[in-house]
Amino acid sequence: MVFGQTLSPLLDFVYPRPCAVCGTGVGERGRHLCWDCRSDVSLIQFPFCSWCGDPVQGQVDASYVCSWCRRRPPAFDRARSAAHYEGPVQHCVKAFKYRRATHLVKELGAVLAGCVDVHYADAVIDAVTYVPLHGRRHRERTFNQSCLLAQYVARRSGLTLSDAGLYRTRHTDTQALLNGAARRRNVEGAFAVKPTGWVSGRSLLLIDDIMTTGATVDAVADALKQAGAHRVWVATVGRGV
Numbered sequence: 069m070v071f072g073q074t075l076s077p078l079l080d081f082v083y084p085r086p087c088a089v090c091g092t093g094v095g096e097r098g099r100h101l102c103w104d105c106r107s108d109v110s111l112i113q114f115p116f117c118s119w120c121g122d123p124v125q126g127q128v129d130a131s132y133v134c135s136w137c138r139r140r141p142p143a144f145d146r147a148r149s150a151a152h153y154e155g156p157v158q159h160c161v162k163a164f165k166y167r168r169a170t171h172l173v174k175e176l177g178a179v180l181a182g183c184v185d186v187h188y189a190d191a192v193i194d195a196v197t198y199v200p201l202h203g204r205r206h207r208e209r210t211f212n213q214s215c216l217l218a219q220y221v222a223r224r225s226g227l228t229l230s231d232a233g234l235y236r237t238r239h240t241d242t243q244a245l246l247n248g249a250a251r252r253r254n255v256e257g258a259f260a261v262k263p264t265g266w267v268s269g270r271s272l273l274l275i276d277d278i279m280t281t282g283a284t285v286d287a288v289a290d291a292l293k294q295a296g297a298h299r300v301w302v303a304t305v306g307r308g309v
């Protein structure tokens with residue numbers, strides 16, 4: 069950890085930053101979103117697919133499984149996202165990921181932890197893990213946004229954080245620039261688990277920032293399942309369309 073990151077929470081406390089979205093003053097010290105912007109976060113509520121968590125409109129019951137999951141069953145056991153990827157959540161994720169606003173992990177992590185509390189209260193979780201970055205991208209970005217979010221959730225919930233021995237087998241293109249089928253091809257076989265045997269029989273909560281087609285978390289879950297994982301639960305901050 070660099071010196072600036074260590075000091076950052078203290079400086080935020082002494083000199084509060086303006087709201088990360090609208091720039092007005094934030095009433096609470098240590099927070100980075102004002103009340104109005106926090107109330108604009110569009111949380112995902114039922115109805116959604118019981119498997120991948122994709123929100124739908126219409127009259128379905130809790131056992132509903134979307135046509136996408138029926139056609140191509142995902143490797144993960146369940147996926148849920150905290151909020152629609154729009155408004156303040158989209159603004160904060162972009163600033164966090166591309167403009168190194170790592171202090172926003174607190175806001176995004178709080179939204180994510182709420183989702184984990186609601187949707188995984190019944191789940192046995194041996195460890196919290198995250199989508200690994202390829203070495204080259206990690207060097208460019210200097211941090212892994214999924215890892216910081218996973219760290220926040222693990223600390224808040226008293227769970228163990230583990231990289232689960234996951235790594236990228238190759239560099240992949242940025243998913244945001246690709247369409248559905250190309251996203252799947254882009255990440256297929258792109259993840260693997262080091263053969264330590266640690267993952268075998270364990271149930272893991274896999275964290276990522278955004279889920280759109282689910283191709284990335286599915287490819288990571290597939291690698292974990294191939295390494296013998298018992299259950300792979302997925303939680304993301306945002307759900308894109």
Ligand SMILES: [Zn+2]
Nearest residue numbers: 087090102105
């Ligand atoms: Zn605001």
Ligand SMILES: [Zn+2]
Nearest residue numbers: 117120134137
């Ligand atoms: Zn589904």
